[in-house]
Amino acid sequence: MKKRQAIWEDIKNTASCDVLILGGGVNGAGLLRDLALQGVNAILVDKGDFTAGASSKSSRMIHGGLRYLENAEFKLVTEAVNERNRLLRFAPHFVFPLRTTIPIKSWLSGLIKSPMVFFGLPVTPGGRGALIVKMGLTFYDLISGKRRRTPRHYFTLKAKSLQTIPGLREDIVCTATYWDAWVSQIERLCVDMIDQGCRENSTCAALNYVTAAKADRDAITLSDQVTGESCTIKPKLVVNATGAWIDLTNHTLGFDSHLMGGTKGSHLVVDNTALYDALGDRMVYYEHADGRICITFRFMGKVIVGSTDMRVDDPDQAACEDDEIDYMMTTLKGVFPGINLSHDDIVFTFCGVRPLPSSGLDYTSRVPRSHRLDVAEPDEQRSFPIYSMIGGKLTTFRAFAEQATDTILAELGKSRAASTEEMAYRGADDYPASQDERQAWIQRVAGANDLKEQRVADLLERYGTQAESFAQITDEPWRTPLQSLPDYTVGEIERIAQEECVHHLSDLVRRRSVITMLGQADETALTELAGIAGAVLGWDEARCSEEVKLAREEATDRK
Template sequence: MSEVQDVDVLILGGGINGCGTFRDLCAQGIDCLLLERTDFCAGASAGSSRLMHGGLKYLETGEFRLVRESAEERNRLLSNAAHYVRPLPSVLPVRSRFGGILPSVLRFFGREAKLNDRGAIITRLGLTLYDIYGRRFRAMPAHRMLSRRGLDKAIAGMDRGIIGAGLYYEGQISHAERLGLELVLDGEALHPASRALNHVTLLGAEGDIIRYSHSGETRSVRPRIIINAAGAWIDRVNATLGINARLMGGSKGAHLVVDNPALFDALNGHMVYFGSGDGRVNLLYPFQGRVMIGSTDIRIDDPDAAHCDATEAAYLCAVVAEVFPDIPVTEDQIHYRFSGVRPLPNAASDVGAVTRDHSIAELTLPGGTPVHCLIGGKWTTFRGFAEQETDKILALLGRPRKCNTREMQIGGGKGYPRTEKARADWIDRVATHAGLDRARAAALLDRYGTRAEDMAATLSGETPLRSLPGYSDRELLWLVRHERVATLADLLRRRTLVALSGDLTPQVAAEVAALIGPPLGWTKAQTEAEIATLS
């Protein structure tokens, strides 16, 4: 056995909650080791609807604390992660004036009720409460109600049974996986004694020592406290540690990215957030030149088995007709499909009624080491959840909080130009210093925020990829060197938006694998295997 490393905190799981907690603890000077089984934000954190939202529908179940926290954290992210989180005008279609009042009352008091018609009165009341809860750090306009005529001016071609809509604003995150990675990199910069590792195998616990394998080497660590941030995999991680507990109950949410120009144009930059005839809440909005459609809500026991199957894809294509009956969405338009498992608490009730709020279960190893399990939570509230857990850890360690993260900008959001003039000045300066044209510097800023400046300085003499000319060889090699890339999927699914935007083809996979294989030391067989994983 290798020499045992002593750390204050061991975090198991590199999803958004693990990454956020890692950064907060590092900011307080706490020695941390984060271990992730695959890649940072590769599990449920990569399978979300990519909205930083206040949780409008949680008003119906009386979860006011969650709505307030979510709205405040959404507003913070618009400032702290301005490179990836931007306002998204959204409409909530209305089909009647009085619909949904009785079901809303029943659901508010915890009774089961199908709600497929949110009328004008309920919509106005809900959006008014939403504005009140989001008034702190307000970054977007308050809601307003639209008549059918006003709706037609905003979004053309909606079903004639829709008499109007509520217009409000949410936040949209363009690159969720990169934000998680940047939290990790920021944490290590804040406290260099801490480290986050991806592609790790957890082997088990022997007393107070945890064993794991990384890069072919077995290692051992003795933490004072363990944080289980494995999301839907929390129970499995606990079992590996020798703890028998049933804490989790997962819900699968599938999404599609479709290439449908008519639908893209009709949305006119808006999200449509609508209740469907089966009582589900669905959404569609423009994403990377295509349209994102989501999502299902299906109980699932094995998170590794989650995928968007043919039935779910057909449902998501068909449900669009409820709001856009004259714009068919067909299977051949699907460019990308994905599914994530919401890390919900174990509950016997209907999965759609299970709380999305977060909580911390406190267990112990057989040897007495505390184990904190981070259950539930939304992407939007990761910072608040991390703050709550960090405060618990600091109390256990007897350490003071040195700073808070409420206004701490993330990664490429640091110094991000917020006005047109500031953006133009940044692009001019970086383009001049790096010897790039302005369009190239602008593209890098859009992809990586202000982190692009360090990258740009290395791109002189770059060659565009044959199969994907919007990216270059030196750009991708910079990501490999600086951003913990170990697999082809790390690069094409998470460090870039190549896969999610629908641009991943066999030719792209082959060309990129040939480019990054040599610096990563891949054999020919490994290179072929990496390409096969993306087929």
């Protein structure tokens, strides 16, 4: 990526563009990449940092959405399973299969309730017994069909289940196990997509910390919060990919919409060895007494626990409240009564707002999770249409971007030049296909570059096979580990700060890496990181201190 100032200069000098994308979450980033590949001149801006919204605050499951079958969302589940399989294949450095186990308390319950939910009758979902789960999983396996990249489901009786998962509640009759997937670093995948789009098509640009407002009939004013400068741009069309902020953004653009009905979801990251060991390679997917589905799985040495589902009006104010933490701890203790868990185990708490469409439904879990493109046609006040990307999942961003791109190409009178269906993400080329191959890759690269195997493994985890080019750098900063976080090197942090549009320290620790998420953003680490990033970004001592304070606040504000 070009340096931030150079990108802003490019944008300032652009009088017009084909498409102006507002929002740099997974949907905006995926769209920029797809449009760029078609030769469309697209500019993306985000009012905050890239992926500052739901995309970095989700449960990180790459899944078909087993529970959406109960809501009869077959089209979504089929599309999501196909996209999950594609991500497993084309982003194998970030997306991994996830064995998923459901503890089940009865054989037959739910036989009346689940069909009622299925037919849209007003009952709270919940109480799903083994037979209902079996029906769902059989269908789930069928959808995967020949393109399956994961094993089929199986059931395990109580005694064996309790033996395999220590600490699990004992009032179960059996467990059901199936496979989905999870994504380790969606933030890096988004930045990679933005970078790929801008590299492949030099007429494209993307910048964070830029706000947009309607200027005139055919123009938008863009304001850079970093330099304080503004410019106007005339787009042929605008895409509003601002997730939960869609209605607020449309209001800023001069018209009122009532498209969104977001719900917030909070998660905990916990450090508890007994839970970590009990989970092993599996996610436990469990139902609370209120019928809500919760999840817990290993995340890069810690454990993620989630999530809640509550309506919110202002996405900027959404934060995890004390009662949500208590709810998640209580449900977790309910499913793992044999494990000692305490609030002191929590190392990080975060909260995101699902960009769900507005609906009059009482139960938030029944709001459709599918996506759609809504268009506000030009009118007397505005010469360009505004397309709003509503809803969707992390899992389905590529398909949504493809559908939006096709609509936009038709509007621009262009045709598709390249498909993203079978396109590998950066770092996926020649990625080792098995654990043995992975180990051989690490040994080869470590041996060839005089590095420890653990260092190469860390680089592979963060950058896929692009790690090899970083391993080859012998400059001193690239060989100097951080004192506070020795699995990073000075050179690596300098590169991210300089080349990935980092403006605040929190961008670096929260959205270019998982340092904050893993509870590592303490004062000492942040001070060291601010010194390194600040040296390349020109921060003086006062700015470094301010950045440490801001990053610390962001690590503890439960947003």
